[in-house]
Amino acid sequence: MGDVEPLDLISDLPQSIIESILMRLPIRDAVRTSILSTKWRYRWTTLTHLVFDDKSVKVYNNDRAPFESYLVKFITRALFLHQGPIHKFQLSTSNLQCCPDIDQWILFLSRCDIKELVLELGEGEWFRVPSCLFRCKRLTRLELSRCEFDPPPTFKGFSCLKSLSLHQVLVAPETIENLISSCPLLESLSLSYFDSLALTICAPNLKYLCLEGEFADIYLENTPLLVAMSVAMYMTDDIAEHFEQSSNCNFLNFLGSVPLLERLVGHIYFTKYLSLGEDPGRDQITYNHLKIIELYQVSFEDMKEILVVLRLITNSPNLMELRISGSSNTLAAIEAQDVDFWSEDCPKDCTFKQLTFVKMTDMSGVPHEMQFIKFLLANSPVLKTLSIIPCAYVMDGRLNMLIQLNKFRRASSDVEVLFIQDEDEEAPCVS
Numbered sequence: 001m002g003d004v005e006p007l008d009l010i011s012d013l014p015q016s017i018i019e020s021i022l023m024r025l026p027i028r029d030a031v032r033t034s035i036l037s038t039k040w041r042y043r044w045t046t047l048t049h050l051v052f053d054d055k056s057v058k059v060y061n062n063d064r065a066p067f068e069s070y071l072v073k074f075i076t077r078a079l080f081l082h083q084g085p086i087h088k089f090q091l092s093t094s095n096l097q098c099c100p101d102i103d104q105w106i107l108f109l110s111r112c113d114i115k116e117l118v119l120e121l122g123e124g125e126w127f128r129v130p131s132c133l134f135r136c137k138r139l140t141r142l143e144l145s146r147c148e149f150d151p152p153p154t155f156k157g158f159s160c161l162k163s164l165s166l167h168q169v170l171v172a173p174e175t176i177e178n179l180i181s182s183c184p185l186l187e188s189l190s191l192s193y194f195d196s197l198a199l200t201i202c203a204p205n206l207k208y209l210c211l212e213g214e215f216a217d218i219y220l221e222n223t224p225l226l227v228a229m230s231v232a233m234y235m236t237d238d239i240a241e242h243f244e245q246s247s248n249c250n251f252l253n254f255l256g257s258v259p260l261l262e263r264l265v266g267h268i269y270f271t272k273y274l275s276l277g278e279d280p281g282r283d284q285i286t287y288n289h290l291k292i293i294e295l296y297q298v299s300f301e302d303m304k305e306i307l308v309v310l311r312l313i314t315n316s317p318n319l320m321e322l323r324i325s326g327s328s329n330t331l332a333a334i335e336a337q338d339v340d341f342w343s344e345d346c347p348k349d350c351t352f353k354q355l356t357f358v359k360m361t362d363m364s365g366v367p368h369e370m371q372f373i374k375f376l377l378a379n380s381p382v383l384k385t386l387s388i389i390p391c392a393y394v395m396d397g398r399l400n401m402l403i404q405l406n407k408f409r410r411a412s413s414d415v416e417v418l419f420i421q422d423e424d425e426e427a428p429c430v431s
Helices: 015-024 027-035 064-081 101-109 131-135 173-181 237-245 250-255 270-275 303-314 367-378 398-407
Strands: 049-053 088-093 116-121 141-148 163-170 188-202 208-222 228-233 263-266 292-298 321-326 357-363 385-390 416-419
Touching (some): 027 064, 049 064, 064 101, 101 116, 101 131, 163 173, 173 188, 250 270, 250 303, 263 270, 270 292, 270 303, 292 303, 303 367, 357 367, 385 398, 398 416
Parallel strands (some): 088 116, 116 141, 141 163, 188 208, 208 228, 263 292, 357 385, 385 416
16 A cells, blocks of 8 residues: 555645734744745745834844844845735834835835834934835825934825824924824824924824823814823923913813713823913813723822812713822822812712722822812712822821721712722722
C-alpha cells in the first residue's frame, strides 16, 4: 500500500478564514506565514489592515540607527509587495524621527483607497504632513501626533471622515476650525496638548468630544448630537486673566447647546473655566439625558465653582452617577465664606430621583464640602452608595467629618455611607 499524502488542513482553509487569521496576527508574524506552504506564500499581501509598531522588526542590541533602518525597510517592502486596497494603515513608533520615507508611504496609500490612517510618532523633530494626505478623499478615521498640519489652499475637507484625533499637532486655530466644519460626517473629535487655542466647534454630527490643553476660548456653536465629552484645562496666568476680563459666559458657550449630552467628565480647572464670564440672566438649561457627571479638582472655597456644580446637577433630572474630587489646595483650617448660602439661597425644590451612586474624593472637611454632602443626602431618595475619601493631607479633621456625616438627614433609607480613610484599604469605615 503506497504512502498516503497527509492532509494539509491549514492550507485548505477557506479564504475568509485565512484572512481572519492573518488580520489577528501582528504584521511581522503575518509576513512569516509565507513559509507555511506554497498556498500561504504571499497571502498576507492582500491584507487590508496594516499595523506597524516597534515590535514589527527584531534587533539584538539597543542601537537606534539599525532599528530605524530595519523598520523603514520592512514597511517599504511590505507596501511594495502589497496587492489590492489598504483600508487601514497604522504606524506607532518612538524610533522614527522625521523620516522622509513616510512621505512616500502616504503617497502610496493615497492611491490604495485608504480609509483609516494613524501616525503616532515619538519624540524628536516633528514630521510635516505631506500634501498628498489631503487627496485621501475616502478617509473615515485620521489620527496624527507630533506633526505639522497645513492643508493646501485647495483642500475642501474630508467628506467621509468620522473620527479625528490630533495630539501635539502644530496647526493654526483657523485651520482646525475649517477642518472640523468641512467634515460633515464627523462623529468623534479629540484634540490634546494645544497651547492657548481659541476654538469654535461647528460639527452637527459630533457625538464624542475630548479636549486637553490650554484653551483661550471654546465655543460649541453647533453640536446638537453630542453625547459624551471629556475636558482637561491647563490654565496659565495669562489665560486666567483673559477669562476674567471677558464678557462671554463660558458655561453657556460650552454647555448651552448640548441637549443630548449623556456623560460629562471635567478634569483640572474645568469647573473654574465654566465659572468665569458674565452670565446674562442664567438661562435654565435642562440636560434630560445627562446620567453621569465626573468633576475633578473642584475648589469648594470658590463659590462660583460651587454654583457651577449645583447648576449642572440640579438641571440634570435623570442623573444616576456623580463623582467629584476636591482641590488639593483646600485646607480644613480655612474658614468658608457665604456659608449661609446653603440655608438661604440653595435650591429648595430639588430632588435627584435617579441618583444612586456618589463618590467624593480628596475631601478636606471644609464647611462648603460638608454642606454639599448634606444637600445630596437630603435630596436623593434612591441613593444606594455615598463614598467619601478624605484628602491624604488632612488627618485631624477626619473624626469631625464622621460626626457630621452621622448627623445628616438621609432621604434614602437604603443608602450606605462609606468613609474610606485609605482608598486601597479593604475594610472602610462605615458611618
